[in-house]
Amino acid sequence: MSEQIKTLRDSAAMRWTALLLLALAMFCSYIFMDILSPIKDLMQETRGWDSTAFGTMQGSEVFLNVFVFFLIFAGIILDKMGVRFTALLSAAVMLVGAVIKWYAVSDAFIGSGLEVWFTNHLNYIPVFDELGVSPFYEGMPASAKLAASGFMIFGCGVEMAGITVSRGIVKWFKGREMALAMGSEMALARLGVATCMIFSPFFAKLGGQVDVSRSVAFGVVLLCIALMMTIVYFFMDKKLDAQTGEAEEKDDPFKVSDLGKILTDSGFWLVALLCVLYYSAIFPFQKYAVNMLQCNLSLTEPASDSFWASSTVTIVQYVIMLVVAAAGFASNFQKRKAAQYGLLTLSVVALVTYCYMGYMRQSAESIFAVFPLLAVLITPILGSYVDHKGKAASMLVLGSLLLIACHLTFAFVLPMFKGSAVGGIAVAYITILVLGASFSLVPASLWPSVPKLVDAKVIGSAYALIFWIQNIGLWLFPLLIGKVLDKTNPGVTDPTQFDYTAPLVMLASLGVLALILGLVLKVVDRKKGIGLEEPNIKA
Numbered sequence: 001m002s003e004q005i006k007t008l009r010d011s012a013a014m015r016w017t018a019l020l021l022l023a024l025a026m027f028c029s030y031i032f033m034d035i036l037s038p039i040k041d042l043m044q045e046t047r048g049w050d051s052t053a054f055g056t057m058q059g060s061e062v063f064l065n066v067f068v069f070f071l072i073f074a075g076i077i078l079d080k081m082g083v084r085f086t087a088l089l090s091a092a093v094m095l096v097g098a099v100i101k102w103y104a105v106s107d108a109f110i111g112s113g114l115e116v117w118f119t120n121h122l123n124y125i126p127v128f129d130e131l132g133v134s135p136f137y138e139g140m141p142a143s144a145k146l147a148a149s150g151f152m153i154f155g156c157g158v159e160m161a162g163i164t165v166s167r168g169i170v171k172w173f174k175g176r177e178m179a180l181a182m183g184s185e186m187a188l189a190r191l192g193v194a195t196c197m198i199f200s201p202f203f204a205k206l207g208g209q210v211d212v213s214r215s216v217a218f219g220v221v222l223l224c225i226a227l228m229m230t231i232v233y234f235f236m237d238k239k240l241d242a243q244t245g246e247a248e249e250k251d252d253p254f255k256v257s258d259l260g261k262i263l264t265d266s267g268f269w270l271v272a273l274l275c276v277l278y279y280s281a282i283f284p285f286q287k288y289a290v291n292m293l294q295c296n297l298s299l300t301e302p303a304s305d306s307f308w309a310s311s312t313v314t315i316v317q318y319v320i321m322l323v324v325a326a327a328g329f330a331s332n333f334q335k336r337k338a339a340q341y342g343l344l345t346l347s348v349v350a351l352v353t354y355c356y357m358g359y360m361r362q363s364a365e366s367i368f369a370v371f372p373l374l375a376v377l378i379t380p381i382l383g384s385y386v387d388h389k390g391k392a393a394s395m396l397v398l399g400s401l402l403l404i405a406c407h408l409t410f411a412f413v414l415p416m417f418k419g420s421a422v423g424g425i426a427v428a429y430i431t432i433l434v435l436g437a438s439f440s441l442v443p444a445s446l447w448p449s450v451p452k453l454v455d456a457k458v459i460g461s462a463y464a465l466i467f468w469i470q471n472i473g474l475w476l477f478p479l480l481i482g483k484v485l486d487k488t489n490p491g492v493t494d495p496t497q498f499d500y501t502a503p504l505v506m507l508a509s510l511g512v513l514a515l516i517l518g519l520v521l522k523v524v525d526r527k528k529g530i531g532l533e534e535p536n537i538k539a
Contacts, residue, residue, distance in 0.1 A: 008243060038200045049144050074086070102216040198318050284477035292500045
C-alpha cells in the first residue's frame with residue numbers, strides 16, 4: 001500500500017471498527033423500538049390495550065421530538081458538543097426511557113399507587129387536547145400512559161442517536177466509501193427488527209406462561225450493551241481528534257441564519273418531505289405488520305409437544321437468519337468470483353431454509369422477520385453503486401414504486417390467499433422481502449445526499465431538521481392506523497380478525513406522494529446541479 005496511514009480514519013480497519021460500534025448501538029435501539037410490535041395481540045389480552053391505545057403508545061416515541069422540538073435542540077447540541085458527547089448522552093437517555101417502559105408493563109405496576117395516579121391523571125392535557133395532538137386520552141389504560149411516557153424519553157435518545165451516527169459516519173468516511181458505510185450501518189441496524197420479531201414473542205411466552213414484561217426487559221439489557229458500545233466509540237473518536245487537531249466542541253457557534261440557509265433550499269425540502277413520506281409508510285407499518293399477517297393468513301399452531309413449537313426452534317431459526325445476513329453481506333466484499341458466488345449461494349440456501357422453518361412454525365412474527373434480510377444483502381451493493389456511479393435520486397423513485405406495489409399487495413392480494421396455507425405464506429414472504437429491499441434504497445441514496453445540500457458546519461442541524469420532519473409522520477401514522485383499525489372494525493374483539501385494507505391503502509398513498517416528489521427532485525437536481533445523480537467518490 002502506497003497510502004501512508006496518518007490517523008485512525010486512514011486505517012480501513014479502524015474506521016470500519018468505529019462504524020461497527022455505532023451500528024451495534026443502533027442495532028440494540030432498533031430492537032427496543034419495536035419490542036412490543038410482534039406481541040400486539042398479547043398486549044390486548046393481558047393489558048387491555050385496544051388498537052387506539054397501542055397506536056397512541058407507539059406514536060408517543062417521537063412526541064417530544066416533534067412538539068417540544070427536542071430534535072432541533074439535539075442537532076444544535078451535536079453541532080456544538082460533537083459526536084462523542086452526543087452519542088453518550090443519547091445512549092443514556094434511551095436506557096432511562098426503556099426502564100420506565102419496562103416498569104409500566106411489569107406486574108409490579110399493576111395495583112400500585114402509580115397505576116392509580118396514571119388512571120386518574122393525564123386524561124386532559126391543555127392546548128395539546130385542543131389541537132388534537134395529546135399523547136394521552138381519557139380512558140387510556142394506565143400502563144399504556146406510563147409506557148408512552150417512557151417511550152417518549154427513549155424516543156428523544158434514539159432519534160438523537162440517529163443524527164449522531166449519521167454525523168459520525170460523515171466524520172470518519174467523508175471522501176471515502178461514505179454511502180457504503182451508511183448503507184452497511186443501516187443494514188446491520190435493521191437486523192434489530194428481525195431480532196425483535198423473533199425474540200420478543202419468545203421471551204413473552206417463555207416457559208408456557210405469558211409475561212410481556214420479559215420482552216421489554218430483554219430490550220433493556222441490550223440498551224445497556226449499546227451504552228457500553230458508545231463508551232468505546234467515545235475514546236476512539238477522542239483519539240482521532242487528537243491526531244487530526246480537530247475539535248468539534250469548538251466549531252463556529254450555531255447561528256439562526258445558518259438554519260435559514262437550510263430551510264430556504266428547495267432541494268433540502270424535497271429530500272426532507274420524501275423522507276417523511278417514505279419512512280411513514282414503513283416504520284408505523286412495522287408496528288402492525290405481525291398483527292396484519294395474523295389477520296390475513298390461515299395459521300395453525302403446531303402441536304405443543306412438537307419440535308416446531310419448542311423454544312429450541314427459535315434459536316435455530318435465528319442462527320440461520322444470521323447466516324443469511326452474514327453470508328449475503330460478506331459476499332459484497334469478495335474480490336474472487338468463486339468466493340462471492342459461494343457466499344451468495346449459502347445465503348440463498350439459508351434464506352430458503354429459514355422460510356421453510358417459518359412456514360412450519362406457522363408464526364406471523366417469524367414470517368415478518370425476513371423483512372430486513374434482502375436489505376442486508378443489497379444495501380452495501382446499492383451504497384457502493386451510489387459511491388461510484390451515483391443515481392441517488394433515481395433509486396428513491398424506484399423505492400417509492402416498490403413501496404406502493406407492496407402495500408397494495410398486502411391490502412388486496414394477500415387476503416385472496418387466506419384459505420391457502422402455502423399460497424398465503426408464499427405471497428407474504430415475497431412481498432415482505434421486496435418491501436425490505438425497497439427500504440434499503442433510502443439509506444443508501446438519501447442520507448449520503450444531505451452533505452451535498454448543506455455546509456459541513458451545519459450538517460448536524462440539517463440531519464436534525466430532516467429527522468424532525470420525519471418524526472411528524474412517525475408520530476401521526478401509528479396513531480392513525482390504530483384509529484382507522486378501530487373505526488373500520490366496529491365490534492371486533494378478536495385481535496386476529498381485523499380488516500387491514502383501509503390502513504394499507506393509506507400507506508400506499510404515501511408511496512404515491514413520495515413517487516411524485518422523487519420525480520420532482522430529479523428535475524430540480526438536473527436544473528440546479530445539486531449533484532444527487534453524481535457519484536460520491538470522484539475519479
